[in-house]
Amino acid sequence: MPRREITSYSNPTIKALRSLREKKHRQRERRFLAEGLRLLTDARESGRVPEVLVMASKRDPHPLIDALEHAVEAAGGDVIETTPDILSKITGKDNPQAVAGAFAEWDTSLDRIDRNAASIWLVAQALRDPGNLGTMLRTADAVGAGGLILIDDCADPFGVEAVRASMGAIFTQNLARARWEEFLPWLRQGSGQLVAASLREAVPYRGAPYAGPCFVMVGNESQGLPEAYETACDLRVTMPMRGRADSLNAAVAAAVLAYEVLASLEG
Amino acid sequence: MPRREITSYSNPTIKALRSLREKKHRQRERRFLAEGLRLLTDARESGRVPEVLVMASKRDPHPLIDALEHAVEAAGGDVIETTPDILSKITGKDNPQAVAGAFAEWDTSLDRIDRNAASIWLVAQALRDPGNLGTMLRTADAVGAGGLILIDDCADPFGVEAVRASMGAIFTQNLARARWEEFLPWLRQGSGQLVAASLREAVPYRGAPYAGPCFVMVGNESQGLPEAYETACDLRVTMPMRGRADSLNAAVAAAVLAYEVLASLEG
Numbered sequence: 341m342p343r344r345e346i347t348s349y350s351n352p353t354i355k356a357l358r359s360l361r362e363k364k365h366r367q368r369e370r371r372f373l374a375e376g377l378r379l380l381t382d383a384r385e386s387g388r389v390p391e392v393l394v395m396a397s398k399r400d401p402h403p404l405i406d407a408l409e410h411a412v413e414a415a416g417g418d419v420i421e422t423t424p425d426i427l428s429k430i431t432g433k434d435n436p437q438a439v440a441g442a443f444a445e446w447d448t449s450l451d452r453i454d455r456n457a458a459s460i461w462l463v464a465q466a467l468r469d470p471g472n473l474g475t476m477l478r479t480a481d482a483v484g485a486g487g488l489i490l491i492d493d494c495a496d497p498f499g500v501e502a503v504r505a506s507m508g509a510i511f512t513q514n515l516a517r518a519r520w521e522e523f524l525p526w527l528r529q530g531s532g533q534l535v536a537a538s539l540r541e542a543v544p545y546r547g548a549p550y551a552g553p554c555f556v557m558v559g560n561e562s563q564g565l566p567e568a569y570e571t572a573c574d575l576r577v578t579m580p581m582r583g584r585a586d587s588l589n590a591a592v593a594a595a596v597l598a599y600e601v602l603a604s605l606e607g
Numbered sequence: 608m609p610r611r612e613i614t615s616y617s618n619p620t621i622k623a624l625r626s627l628r629e630k631k632h633r634q635r636e637r638r639f640l641a642e643g644l645r646l647l648t649d650a651r652e653s654g655r656v657p658e659v660l661v662m663a664s665k666r667d668p669h670p671l672i673d674a675l676e677h678a679v680e681a682a683g684g685d686v687i688e689t690t691p692d693i694l695s696k697i698t699g700k701d702n703p704q705a706v707a708g709a710f711a712e713w714d715t716s717l718d719r720i721d722r723n724a725a726s727i728w729l730v731a732q733a734l735r736d737p738g739n740l741g742t743m744l745r746t747a748d749a750v751g752a753g754g755l756i757l758i759d760d761c762a763d764p765f766g767v768e769a770v771r772a773s774m775g776a777i778f779t780q781n782l783a784r785a786r787w788e789e790f791l792p793w794l795r796q797g798s799g800q801l802v803a804a805s806l807r808e809a810v811p812y813r814g815a816p817y818a819g820p821c822f823v824m825v826g827n828e829s830q831g832l833p834e835a836y837e838t839a840c841d842l843r844v845t846m847p848m849r850g851r852a853d854s855l856n857a858a859v860a861a862a863v864l865a866y867e868v869l870a871s872l873e874g
């Protein structure tokens with residue numbers, strides 16, 4: 341399909357793109373939005389090409405934009421030029437970047453995960469804050485984890501805020517979604533150490549006997565992990581809590597633990 | 608002042624409380640809102656009593672609510688009972704908790720900080736995300752830090768989102784705000800090691816020669832620290848980056864570093 345120019349807010353394609361900012365439309369369409377040349381380039385280099393690429397009609401030329409356009413055309417996608425105002429309506433930002441893309445969501449079933457592809461995996465249970473979820477993806481990338489496994493009812497990883505907070509890791513990290521009742525049997529089919537921060541029968545997180553593939557699990561922001569999930573862990577660890585509170589932000593706890601596991605497995 | 612009941616949205620006190628959700632009003636009034644019995648109890652136990660306490664007229668009795676009310680009355684504050692609807696308008700949440708309070712902001716000048724009161728301090732430069740700022744306060748509490756020093760133009764630590772993310776640490780941690788041009792001379796007046804994550808002339812963060820009082824600094828979410836600020840550090844450390852990205856979320860980086868400093872100083 342050749343490049344098209346659209347200048348009307350009421351164009352059906354524009355309206356469909358705008359609707360992707362809402363969860364219900366996103367879930368019905370199974371498509372999501374990402375914005376910015378850097379993010380879209382990360383996606384392309386990870387083999388993820390948008391179905392629809394939207395570019396501001398007045399933009400500075402850039403070889404990476406050209407590369408994106410070619411990739412989308414080669415994949416049979418749609419390339420649209422539009423006004424900065426309309427681009428701003430699509431992305432919901434006052435200062436939109438020059439490009440945005442609508443991607444098809446991909447399969448996030450657990451059986452696509454190859455646990456032996458990495459020695460660290462992050463697991464989040466009922467995580468409700470999309471910023472925390474995106475931050476965990478970003479941390480997973482940084483520690484060289486294989487990906488993030490979402491257990492029970494989590495925030496939508498394809499929501500705008502999660503995608504943004506992931507800083508591109510949504511495209512590079514493996515992502516799976518499962519109920520606990522599916523996850524635990526899957527985990528026990530092979531090797532894999534399930535680790536969580538806990539206050540019960542736990543050992544200090546420094547120097548604990550981590551073993552890869554190590555699955556670092558954190559729970560819901562206000563409830564923490566259900567007791568039965570903690571009990572099912574192979575290793576429960578405690579982090580020092582020197583103040584009044586007895587917990588950390590979930591994404592922070594995951595990161596402190598994951599870096600400790602990384603040092604332990606590589607040390 | 609005795610307890611008053613207010614049932615009108617247009618009551619000036621209610622309007623003034625609602626306006627505190629906006630930064631411009633908050634900064635003019637130098638007052639801020641906090642919500643929830645746990646948060647207000649943390650505040651009270653840390654010696655911070657709201658000037659105005661607002662309670663839902665239909666609420667379950669609770670000894671901690673009674674304690675709050677007595678504390679506010681003893682301090683000459685205002686105790687208001689109102690409808691759940693009005694309380695919801697004040698806090699901006701659909702499901703408000705039973706109590707909220709308006710607190711006077713306190714002095715955040717650097718000369719109130721006693722650096723020898725703790726061996727770890729967190730420093731944030733031009734941090735723009737209020738959630739990150741609140742999360743850093745929460746982490747500071749957890750590692751037993753003395754507090755958080757905000758450098759240059761940061762998000763408002765008294766904003767609703769920062770207060771909420773701090774999980775009460777806004778009331779228990781020391782907080783200072785300063786320009787870099789004030790902070791650096793202040794730091795050099797006494798002992799204090801300034802540490803930042805950096806890619807330039809840095810040593811691995813594990814096993815680096817940390818020394819208390821250690822000031823762990825992170826920079827702006829998108830720009831990082833200015834080069835001159837990095838140069839001024841006593842110690843530059845690197846964290847492993849095994850993925851595509853070269854940085855962590857700012858609050859995550861601060862936490863991973865702070866836990867390493869804690870282990871080093873206590874080990």
